[in-house]
Amino acid sequence: MRRAIRWKRNRLRPLVLENFTYDALNRIKTSQVIGQATQAFTFDATGNILTKTGVGTGSNTYSYPAQGANAIRPHAVSSIEGLGAFTYDNNG
DSSP: OEEEEEEOOOSSSOOEEEEEEEOTTSOEEEEEETTSOOEEEEEOTTSOEEEETTSSSTTOBEEOOOOSTTOSSTTSOOEETTTEEOOOOTTO
């Protein structure tokens, strides 16, 4: 599936066109602002983002806490390779 969105950034650059592609589960596969590099996304079986091009360094791998019944914030990104670790307060 493909979708294009037009949006205004500011008065100096009033119109931006961004194209998206989606997989069979309607998760974003690629995103491209016209004239810029395409960003690609991959996901794990539970729908968490595994990689996104243009973020961090190396493989751009996203890490998450352990899954399971006692997991705390199991879908909150804990780190991105080359970018660092994330922490969350009680508000998320």
